[in-house]
Amino acid sequence: MLKAERHQYIMTKLVEDQKVVTTDLALALDLSEDTIRRDLNELDSKKLLEKVYGGAVQVSEKSANIFDVYISQEEQKKQIVRKALSLLRDDQVIIMSGGSTNLVFAKLIPADLKATIYTYSLPIAMQLSQHPNIDLIFIGGKMQKNAMVTIGMDVIQVVSKIKADICFIGASSINIKQGLTEIGYEISIVKKAMIEASDKVVSMFSSDKLDTKMPHGVCELTKLNTIVTDLDPNDAQLEEYRKSGVFIL
Structure with missing residues (x-):
């Protein structure tokens, strides 16, 4: 699976579940946990998620207006x-x-x-x-x-x-x-x-x-x-x- 595909999968799961777990992602994608950690680190550096112990969560900063949706790019x-x-x-x-x-x-x-x-x-x-x-x-x-x-x-x-x-x-x-x-x-x-x-x-x-x-x-x-x-x-x-x-x- 290409890196772009992995990142898309991770971000979609994050939207659905509000958090992702490194071990679960590794199992679902049939990849090593080290690979998943590198992906999470990269997405964290782009401020697309917040890396935490064992996985990642959605970025904590939220708009005061729920309809003021942040649009990347x-x-x-x-x-x-x-x-x-x-x-x-x-x-x-x-x-x-x-x-x-x-x-x-x-x-x-x-x-x-x-x-x-x-x-x-x-x-x-x-x-x-x-x-x-x-x-x-x-x-x-x-x-x-x-x-x-x-x-x-x-x-x-x-x-x-x-x-x-x-x-x-x-x-x-x-x-x-x-x-x-x-x-x-x-x-x-x-x-x-x-x-x-x-x-x-x-x-x-x-x-x-x-x-x-x-x-x-x-x-x-x-x-x-x-x-x-x-x-x-x-x-x-x-x-x-x-x-x-x-x-x-």
């Missing part, structure tokens, strides 16, 4: 989502998954756009609630508290009845063979339902997600119409993705 994500804004049209029915890139996207949607947007992400719903011309529909269900998204059959039932023009779906990992994959099973199921409910599927993600994988499949590359990254569309890292037939912005 926000400028890079703005670069990504500005490309995707060209895909928006008036009167579209849109589904948006959770994730920080989609949250940045929600912030930058033009004020004059008129559309209907469904989302199961509470931060994105709160952001879109301030938009003057968006008809916002928040999909309720069991709340995954750390990620502030709803999951479960209630969400899937609502999504399965939507007839969306386009969905904007975040990516934890993507590679040529497996396509989109997720660390969490429940989120992967919700994303599958989003894809099935939409005429077009757009995935936005930073280039460090390329050629990585997680345990639970979401969809093959053939299910994606467009991928949007921080790279130039002609970058060599995207060559195999271009060959798969997916359009790259």
